[in-house]
Amino acid sequence: MKGNKIKGNENNGMNEDQIVKKKIIFYDTKPYDIDSFDRLNQQYEIIYQEAKLNPSTARLAKGCEGVCAFVNDDIGQATIDILVEEGVQILAMRSAGYSNVDIKAAAGRLPVVRVPAYSPYAVAEHAMALLLTLNRKTHKAYMRTREFNFSLIGLTGLDLHGKTVGVIGTGKIGRVFIDICRGFGVNIIAYDPYPANDGAINYVGLDELFEKSDVISLHAPLTPQTRHILDKSAFDKMKKGVFIINTSRGALIDSEALLAALNEEKVRGAGLDVYEEEADFFFEDRSGSIIKDDVLSLLLSRPNVIITSHQAFFTEEALSSIAEVTLQNIEDYFAGRELANEVKL
Ligand code: NAI
Numbered sequence: 023m024k025g026n027k028i029k030g031n032e033n034n035g036m037n038e039d040q041i042v043k044k045k046i047i048f049y050d051t052k053p054y055d056i057d058s059f060d061r062l063n064q065q066y067e068i069i070y071q072e073a074k075l076n077p078s079t080a081r082l083a084k085g086c087e088g089v090c091a092f093v094n095d096d097i098g099q100a101t102i103d104i105l106v107e108e109g110v111q112i113l114a115m116r117s118a119g120y121s122n123v124d125i126k127a128a129a130g131r132l133p134v135v136r137v138p139a140y141s142p143y144a145v146a147e148h149a150m151a152l153l154l155t156l157n158r159k160t161h162k163a164y165m166r167t168r169e170f171n172f173s174l175i176g177l178t179g180l181d182l183h184g185k186t187v188g189v190i191g192t193g194k195i196g197r198v199f200i201d202i203c204r205g206f207g208v209n210i211i212a213y214d215p216y217p218a219n220d221g222a223i224n225y226v227g228l229d230e231l232f233e234k235s236d237v238i239s240l241h242a243p244l245t246p247q248t249r250h251i252l253d254k255s256a257f258d259k260m261k262k263g264v265f266i267i268n269t270s271r272g273a274l275i276d277s278e279a280l281l282a283a284l285n286e287e288k289v290r291g292a293g294l295d296v297y298e299e300e301a302d303f304f305f306e307d308r309s310g311s312i313i314k315d316d317v318l319s320l321l322l323s324r325p326n327v328i329i330t331s332h333q334a335f336f337t338e339e340a341l342s343s344i345a346e347v348t349l350q351n352i353e354d355y356f357a358g359r360e361l362a363n364e365v366k367l
Contacts, residue, residue, distance in 0.1 A: 043067040046088040046114075046352060049075035049095055052305065054336075055116070058345040065353065074301075080104035088352050090114045091123075093332065094301040099127040106131050112355045116348045117335075120365050121244040121271060134365040135351035139194050141340035146198035148334035149239055149269045152293025156265060156328055157182065180236075183207040188235030190214070190251065191242030191270065192223055199239055211235065214242070232259035237267065244271035252276065257283040263290040269334040272298040277317045284324055291326040295334045304331040 044066050048055065051070040059068060069086065073079045075095035081104060083089050089110050091097060097113070102124060105113065115123065115136040128134050155161050158179040166173065187203050189196050189212040200210050200223065210224060211234060217225045228251075231238070238260070242248045252266065253276040266289055268275055277298050283289045297304070299315055313319050321327050335344075351363050 044088065044356065045069060045086040046090055047071060047083050047086040048090040048116075049073060049079065050092045050305070054341060058341040059349070061342075062345050062349055066349075075101060077101050077104060081108065083110050084108045086110060087356075088112045088114060090116055090348060090352075093117045093119055093122060094304065095122060096301075097123040099124050102127045102132055112352060114348050114352050115365075116344050119243060119271060121273075123365070125365055125367055129367050133355060133361060135348075135355070135361055135363045136365055137344050137347040137351075138363055140335065140343040140347065141337060142194040142198045144337040144340040145195045145269050145334040146202055146241075148295060148330070149195075149199050149241075149267050149293070150202050152267050152269070152295065152328055152330070153182075153237060153239070153265060156291035156293050156326065161328060162325070182237075185209070185236040186211060186234050187237045187239065188212065188226075188231040190228075190231065190238065190240050190274075191248075192218055192225075193241065195269070196239075196241030197223075199241060208237075215247075228256075229259055232256055233261070235264060236261060237265040239267040240270040240274050242270055242274065244273050249273050250276040250279075252280065254279040254282070257288055260288060262288055264288070265290055266292045266294075268293070269295040272296040272300050277321065281317060281320055284321075284327065289326075291328075292321070292324075293328045293330075294321070295330045296332055297321075297329065300332060 046066045047069045049071050051072060056070055071082060073082070075089065075091045075097060077100040080101045083105055087110065089105055091113065110132065113123070113128065113132050113134045115134065118136060118138055118140065120134065120136050123134055125134065159177045163177060183206060186209045189200055189210060192200065192212045192214045196212070200212070203210055211226045211231055212223050213226060213228045213231045217223065242251070251274050257279055266280065275298070280289065280292060284292065297318060299318065303313070303318065322329060347363065351361065354361055
């Protein structure tokens, strides 16, 4: 064991105050992160930083053995170089996605671990919440009845029963989403270059999925192959009146192409928990500022677009699980154990 808390009679007579704990710096932390990690952590001295991790803040990790970061931190080559220079030994992502980490730059220098599955249910349930809200316009009904406006005009939805839902990416979250959809009596088709081979899912080609789906829900990771998987040519192939749901990563959708498809009424509604350029906005209260992203402003101005700020994961169960697995990943590293959740090239 390379360090950590010295427990019970292993502590050579030292009391708790004399035990030197390894330091882990957490970037981009919010009160809910502090609550969930403090509830479980005993073995590390955690330094919580509000700042995001990027080349200008990476030096704050000086003297820390580990760094814990999140989805909108900028962990490119420059950041990694500084962390390595400062002696950081492990980068623990407290997220499933790691598209913001330059894995090539980290390879062989800084092990990167992540939390591969903290609650696929949280994300899949949020995707369904977005779809149901968009379809039945409960966001509008809520505002109306609070103003004593009990009119139904403009609130017409569709039966989901009998419609076709196209799922892109049938990993952990995509499969839970499919299970949830089954309860609605919809036809499900899916696309995944690595299909599950249990015969439970009806896989089709991507073009067929675009052509047949009344709802398209994205559950694939962001990779060079999935970047802008929904672009103008994809929207052109879709049925008029399709619903688009994205709880995966913003850059899976070309936002300008989505805006055009919304303007042409090709898309009946879009539920977005992620946005291509979210890093400057999401997770922060920007209500007092001028948003200088015209595409985001235009999307937000559409009554048939619902944007949530990357909150699909945000359940109590998921937060506890993130804290537990992240601390276990760090513990495994310092104990010299095999890293079950290491991100490899
Ligand atoms: P997973 O790794 O279990 O599944 C991803 C699936 O996508 C795999 O089956 C894979 O074969 C498939 N895939 C890979 N390339 C593809 C392509 N070109 N086209 C279609 N499918 C492709 O991942 P999981 O846990 O289901 O998560 C999916 C994504 O959800 C994550 O990558 C992450 O970006 C996002 N996510 C979002 C959260 C949120 O709060 N909004 C929280 C957690 C994850």
